[in-house]
Amino acid sequence: MTSLRNIFKKEHRFGASTPDRSNKSYASKTGSLGGLAGLLLNRVFKDGANPAISPSCLYQMLAMLADISSNDTREQIVSVLGDKEEMRSTLDAITEVKISDCSCRDFHYSSGASLWLDKSVRVNINYSAAEHLIPIELERVSLGSEKALASMNKWLSDNTGGIFESAPGSKDGDLLVGLTAMHLKDSWDKDFEKEDKKGFTLDDGTRVDVDFMLGWDHYDLLERNGSLTFSKDLSSGCFMVVSIPPKDINLEDYIASGEAWLNMDAYASGEVTEQWRECKVHMPKFNLSSDEVDLADTLRDIGISRIFEPDADFSPLSDDALMVDDIFQSTRLSIDEEGLEGASYVAIVLCGCALPDNPPEPREIIVDRPFAVSVFSRSKKPLFVGAVTYPSKLQATDTISFLRQGGAMLYTAATKKAMKIAFEAHRGQTDRAGIDYVNHPLHLAEQMETESETCAALLHDVVEDSDWTIEMLAAEGIPSDALEAIKLLTHKEGIPYMEYVESLKNNKIARKVKLADLAHNSDLSRLPEVSEKDRARARKYNEAIELLSS
Known part of the structure; x- marks a missing residue:
């Protein structure tokens, strides 16, 4: 089995009509972790706009799996991570990020690894005494219980700077959940x-x-x-x-x-x-976000397949029969004038100059x-x-905003899909100022707080102004409560305007989106020249705002 650094043949040519993404691996001057980074960048880009992922966090997870596995199960993992010396130096390098002698504003860096083992699983008596590549917190819990989930949530929040607060839930048959997590908050050496x-x-x-x-x-x-x-x-x-x-x-x-x-x-x-x-x-x-990126096929492609099979060997941890059922990763990365903040976690679920x-x-x-x-x-x-x-x-302005802090659009699989649909539906359309119309729903979406509100804001005009239908949006996985709001927000021909506005009052999502819509549309400063017709339209929109606010 060859390591990642040796797999990629350095024959790269631009210009192919369809890029070849099959079994692509990435040689790296920064070692096996670098090779993993190149492969993950290619993988996560397929999941939608503004993706991000942490190769270091996944490397730690694989090191933890190497610690609790044996024989060919472990050998497959080690063949990707490098020999013992490389693994140790890489893991030391990942954990050595620390505040510099000249100090940093609001600096924080942490990384951690934990295993949450169901009480029904027997633990090998020699596990605690064994030498481990990475410090692992082992907790015996009743997987699926509220107490276990609360403990996992706290661990995840503590190890991601509060950016991720909900650990993956457990289903019947899950015997072990493994988590690795990291968080970096750092300021620029010289501010933007x-x-x-x-x-x-x-x-x-x-x-x-x-x-x-x-x-x-x-x-x-x-x-x-x-x-x-x-x-x-x-x-x-x-x-x-x-x-x-x-x-x-x-x-x-x-x-x-x-x-x-x-x-x-x-x-x-x-x-x-x-x-x-x-x-x-x-x-x-920018604000990058990827949620629950499935890494099972990615690991199989680089030769780590035994962990997913019934004969996987996790005997250093337990003599019970265990195999990996799921592995996924979520990541956030954002920058502003003052600095950068990033957080990521990997979850794995095991079942039976001058x-x-x-x-x-x-x-x-x-x-x-x-x-x-x-x-x-x-x-x-x-x-x-x-x-x-x-x-x-x-x-x-005082800190980088993630989902916890408003001011940035909420990124989930559904909102990313909605954003793509909005771009497609409004392609070639401009507003009265000659600006691409899609900027209007994007402006509204940035003011929303939930996934359904964001989807409704992005798509509030697509049924009215394009060939998209509610049924087509439903087929794309747009949430049902967002669809109901979009249906109400679509002004049907022949319905008096104020009667249409009145119909939105009892739907919380539709009302919130319409208020943001009216506020933006009544802002005459957006227009290069303001006519009497524009002023009359703004007065009508202000009346509608009063109606929805009453």
Whole structure:
């Protein structure tokens, strides 16, 4: 069995009409963990807009599985993670992130591993005395009980900085739940400055206005085949790497070809084409999110299959027959002017430099199209990888906002689907100011708090203004209460406007979305010129707001 670093053949060509994603692996200058990072970046990109995942968190989970397995079950895992020396050095590097001597604002880093074993499972008497690759908290619980779930929820919240608060529930037949988790909150070594909104061109050609920030500093640059890769230092010694594809290559092809990861990996390993270049970097704020990414097939593809089979050997932990039933990962990664915050957890369920004399003019880098991103530890181990397809607006200024804090759109599988439908339905449509119409439902969605509210806000006009129907939306998995609200929000021909507005009052979701809709539509500052007709329309919308507010 060959390790990840040896699998990928370095033959990458852009331009294929359909990228080949079958059994793609990624050689890495940063070792087996780097190879895992490249593979995961390709995997998570298939799950929707603005994905992220933590290769380090998965590496810890695999190390924990290696600790509790034996014979060929363990050998398959070790063949991917590297030999014992590499595993130990990699795990030490993952856990060594710490506050620097010069201190960091609001710095926090933690990682942990735990096993939640049902009381019905026998524990091997030698387990506690055995030498382990990774510190593991072992808890004996009654899986499925409220007490066990509460304890798991607390452990997960404590180890992800409160970003994830709900551990996976257990079903009949589950005998063990394993969790690994990590959290990083760090400030920039040199803060970004706030900037006005700028245009960001999506891969489908749509131009959207998003919040940008300016980083005027000296950067090492790596330019290869039209791509540009650079990094931004964090106070702890970690650093974020950004890789922009060539202008004629979209992000999907850039990642699928392997070039995105190869460039970020090479950069992290010290490969640059220009050092200490003064640059004005215009960077969008972003908020990446991936929920319950299924990793079973990914592990099978790289040779870890025995853990999923009835003859899996977990005898170092228990002589009972155990096999992996499910493994998935959830991740958040976000940046603003002040810094970065990321968190991830993996759940597994088992059943039975100096300036030159004449410096050139500062270079201006505008990151105004989709790009790949990664975060490395001081020892150059990839903590997070992700892809920014649509920068999300962040309004919080004193801390990075995740789902706990409003101001950013809620990202779930359903809301990502709804966002894609909104882009498709409103493609080519503009508002009265000539701005892409899709910005209107996106603005509304950022004000919503729940999944159903967000879906309803994104889709509130698609039935009225496109060929989409309620039945088609239902087939795409849009929540039923969101569908009911969308049905009410669709203004049917022949119904007087105020009668239509009145019909929304008793539906909480429809009422909330319509109030946000009316507030945005009555904002005359959006228009280049205001006519008497526009003023009359605004008065009508204000009357509707009063009606819904009464």
